[in-house]
Amino acid sequence: MKVIGIIASPRGKNSSTLRLLEAAIEGAYQAGAEVEIVDITKFRINYCKGCGSCYSKGECSQEDDFSYVMDKILDSDGIIFGSPNYIDSVTAQMKTLMDRMSDAKHCQLLDGKYGLTISTTGGGGEEMVIRYMNDFLIGCGATVIGGVGAAVGRDPPSINAAMEKAFMMGKDLVSAFSEKRVYPEQEVIHRIFRENFGPTIRVNKEKWAHDYLHWVQKGWV
Numbered sequence: 726m727k728v729i730g731i732i733a734s735p736r737g738k739n740s741s742t743l744r745l746l747e748a749a750i751e752g753a754y755q756a757g758a759e760v761e762i763v764d765i766t767k768f769r770i771n772y773c774k775g776c777g778s779c780y781s782k783g784e785c786s787q788e789d790d791f792s793y794v795m796d797k798i799l800d801s802d803g804i805i806f807g808s809p810n811y812i813d814s815v816t817a818q819m820k821t822l823m824d825r826m827s828d829a830k831h832c833q834l835l836d837g838k839y840g841l842t843i844s845t846t847g848g849g850g851e852e853m854v855i856r857y858m859n860d861f862l863i864g865c866g867a868t869v870i871g872g873v874g875a876a877v878g879r880d881p882p883s884i885n886a887a888m889e890k891a892f893m894m895g896k897d898l899v900s901a902f903s904e905k906r907v908y909p910e911q912e913v914i915h916r917i918f919r920e921n922f923g924p925t926i927r928v929n930k931e932k933w934a935h936d937y938l939h940w941v942q943k944g945w946v
């Protein structure tokens with residue numbers, strides 16, 4: 726099993742979120758996974774231009790580092806997203822990656838993969854950021870085992886308990902993948918997405934030729 730950790734804090738080795746992510750990655754490694762951390766703030770990932778090329782052709786019109794990172798995500802069985810809270814949300818770098826992954830949502834490209842998310846904050850709100858990233862991964866078809874965070878500005882020692890939890894959750898990510906764990910409520914979300922988005926795919930079948938073909942091949946339309 727391969728597990729990729731995506732860190733979206735621009736603070737490099739000073740990042741508290743990276744410390745938690747590293748603990749989760751260590752847990753996954755000790756449970757037998759092949760692991761890698763990718764710091765997306767070090768890559769050139771431009772804003773999505775909204776051109777729809779990914780929907781029509783299955784590939785982005787921009788030549789930057791996005792496809793390198795995306796290929797790594799697609800090559801992984803477990804995905805750990807880590808972002809600090811920046812103004813009650815993920816960092817701009819994480820949001821930019823998410824926007825560029827829009828076709829992964831349309832085509833449910835993270836189907837069969839397992840996710841975990843991590844956030845740190847100054848004064849709180851880590852649950853909100855975790856929820857946002859979890860919803861994104863589930864929205865792309867993944868199954869999420871949970872999230873872990875700490876308000877390190879308000880309560881600096883809380884990072885220690887969070888690191889222990891992150892380590893255990895990293896291990897659990899590997900167990901979830903190995904046993905093909907099912908979360909019924911997420912299955913419902915996946916099913917409802919396919920039901921609700923099918924008509925949009927059908928209406929746009931010429932404009933979104935790639936996505937339509939993908940849905941036909943999957944037997945979703």
Ligand SMILES: Cc1cc2nc3c(=O)[nH]c(=O)nc-3n(C[C@H](O)[C@H](O)[C@H](O)COP(=O)(O)O)c2cc1C
Pocket residue numbers: 734735736739740741742743808809810811812813814845846847848849850877878
């Ligand atoms: C631009 C910016 C916006 C932030 N917004 C919030 C916020 O809305 N709420 C909060 O609790 N902390 C906020 N913080 C604090 C960070 O979330 C906190 O320091 C976090 O632990 C940083 O993670 P890192 O060390 O991994 O970069 C913000 C920090 C920055 C630089």
